[in-house]
Amino acid sequence: MKAIAIAGYVLLGLMALPVPAISQAMDLPPDAAVFPDGPNVKTVTQNCLACHSADMVLDQPLLPRATWTAEITKMRNVYKAPIGDADAALIVDYLAATHAPP
Amino acid sequence: MSAPSRRAMLAQAGSVLALSAAPAIAATGPDFPFPGGNGARPLASDFPQKGAMVLQRSRPPLLETPFTDFDSSVFTPNDKFFVRWHWSVIPTEVNADSFRLKVHGQVDRELSLSISDLMKFKRVEIAAVNQCSGNSRGFFEPRIPGAQWGNGGMGNARWTGVRLSEVLDKAGVKSGAMAARFSGLDEPAVSDGPRFKKSLSIERARRPEVIIAYAMNGKKLPLLNGYPIRLIVPGWYSTYWIKMLSDIELLDAPDDNYWMKTAYLIPDTSHADMKPGQTGVTMVPINRMVPRSFITNLGAGARVKANAPAKLRGMAMGGDCGVAKVEVSGDGGQNWHDAKLGHDEGPYSFRQWTAALTMGPPGEASLAVRCTNTIGETQPDTPNWNPSGFMRNVVERLSVTLV
Numbered sequence: 271m272k273a274i275a276i277a278g279y280v281l282l283g284l285m286a287l288p289v290p291a292i293s294q295a296m297d298l299p300p301d302a303a304v305f306p307d308g309p310n311v312k313t314v315t316q317n318c319l320a321c322h323s324a325d326m327v328l329d330q331p332l333l334p335r336a337t338w339t340a341e342i343t344k345m346r347n348v349y350k351a352p353i354g355d356a357d358a359a360l361i362v363d364y365l366a367a368t369h370a371p372p
Numbered sequence: 373m374s375a376p377s378r379r380a381m382l383a384q385a386g387s388v389l390a391l392s393a394a395p396a397i398a399a400t401g402p403d404f405p406f407p408g409g410n411g412a413r414p415l416a417s418d419f420p421q422k423g424a425m426v427l428q429r430s431r432p433p434l435l436e437t438p439f440t441d442f443d444s445s446v447f448t449p450n451d452k453f454f455v456r457w458h459w460s461v462i463p464t465e466v467n468a469d470s471f472r473l474k475v476h477g478q479v480d481r482e483l484s485l486s487i488s489d490l491m492k493f494k495r496v497e498i499a500a501v502n503q504c505s506g507n508s509r510g511f512f513e514p515r516i517p518g519a520q521w522g523n524g525g526m527g528n529a530r531w532t533g534v535r536l537s538e539v540l541d542k543a544g545v546k547s548g549a550m551a552a553r554f555s556g557l558d559e560p561a562v563s564d565g566p567r568f569k570k571s572l573s574i575e576r577a578r579r580p581e582v583i584i585a586y587a588m589n590g591k592k593l594p595l596l597n598g599y600p601i602r603l604i605v606p607g608w609y610s611t612y613w614i615k616m617l618s619d620i621e622l623l624d625a626p627d628d629n630y631w632m633k634t635a636y637l638i639p640d641t642s643h644a645d646m647k648p649g650q651t652g653v654t655m656v657p658i659n660r661m662v663p664r665s666f667i668t669n670l671g672a673g674a675r676v677k678a679n680a681p682a683k684l685r686g687m688a689m690g691g692d693c694g695v696a697k698v699e700v701s702g703d704g705g706q707n708w709h710d711a712k713l714g715h716d717e718g719p720y721s722f723r724q725w726t727a728a729l730t731m732g733p734p735g736e737a738s739l740a741v742r743c744t745n746t747i748g749e750t751q752p753d754t755p756n757w758n759p760s761g762f763m764r765n766v767v768e769r770l771s772v773t774l775v
Contacts, residue, residue: 295465296420323430331515
């Protein structure tokens with residue numbers, strides 16, 4: 271029984287490696303998106319891209335200023351993004367100007 | 373205020389470089405019909421070990437399976453399997469020889485297991501759906517911030533590995549242990565950010581279907597899907613399926629880390645449903661999945677022959693149990709007809725189905741599909757809502773034109 275199991279295992283191994291026997295490495299592609307122009311875009315780029323690409327933000331629905339304020343607060347308080355008060359306000363201004371309902 | 377870690381600085385430097393590089397985006401991707409719009413996404417083919425994927429986010433990678441791929445096979449190919457990471461610091465290389473899985477905390481014997489140590493445990497195999505808690509979040513209304521998934525934040529694979537219970541037994545779980553906490557090789561981009569960790573009760577961790585997988589559809593896991601090993605929790609949402617699993621800690625108290633206590637919570641209500649702004653709702657960690665079903669051989673707006681039988685095809689899942697019944701409707705859910713179920717790959721797998729449905733006269737028609745699982749749960753007619761956009765499983769409807 272054990273021999274059959276081993277034989278089956280080896281057979282499977284011939285078709286495709288079923289085990290992580292060899293190491294693996296990868297190259298991740300560069301960010302695909304950039305923040306479009308808007309007020310304080312430089313501050314946004316400098317801070318937000320430390321942890322995530324711009325499409326994280328650009329793919330969101332249009333959100334009201336209060337929701338963006340809550341998101342930036344979450345990034346700072348929960349995920350410990352090192353964003354100061356002044357920059358946080360500038361980032362919210364950018365999002366409210368470029369990615370909020372009319 | 374905290375200083376960004378060296379890794380975060382490197383990541384930032386990398387992203388600045390990226391600004392000048394031409395984005396490697398291929399053909400036009402889907403335009404999801406999300407309420408309020410902004411559903412257009414590119415396809416990306418430049419992620420390692422991945423084919424063309426819907427690009428939701430470059431970094432940390434968030435890649436969605438193009439929905440047409442669910443029509444080809446009951447199992448989702450590894451190179452089309454969805455990808456979701458919380459933090460951007462992901463090892464780009466894993467050495468299979470030096471990799472170790474640590475088991476520690478409330479145990480009699482701490483373990484440090486190599487891949488070959490793990491291979492000495494009994495080999496088991498299970499087919500199971502892996503679905504993000506927030507799959508389909510883009511369809512919630514009102515909309516919710518977060519990963520704006522269409523319906524492709526899920527996949528089905530045959531997982532090969534060893535039972536978690538046997539590994540726990542080897543370590544000897546102490547009688548006072550209350551939870552097993554799992555984490556992988558990924559790290560916060562900011563030094564004091566909360567490392568991604570998830571816990572299961574000892575009872576859940578010991579269930580026979582919970583395994584540590586070293587293969588996926590008969591091949592090693594892609595790095596982006598958790599190579600070299602990944603926790604598999606059949607029937608439960610993907611948040612518990614820790615990728616690049618490297619650490620199991622047995623706790624003597626319930627886990628109060630951020631990812632269990634604050635994030636990934638659902639209202640403890642029927643269908644995890646509540647009203648926007650509703651207060652006083654008891655929240656609990658997300659857990660078991662619920663039934664879903666989809667038509668996969670037709671897309672929205674398809675032209676279908678009127679006054680003739682149409683062949684429909686798709687797949688369904690029971691959640692944390694099997695599929696008992698799939699029904700289809702050609703009139704938006706007024707009349708339902710049983711579909712024929714395909715081969716049963718086990719209770720945690722997708723189940724394919726086929727149906728022949730007679731179409732009405734020329735004009736617009738709404739097709740619908742719904743699944744009932746083996747414990748009698750049927751998909752609801754109305755969508756649920758909760759503040760994180762979790763557990764969507766409303767009956768899917770598809771508008772077609774009869775000609």
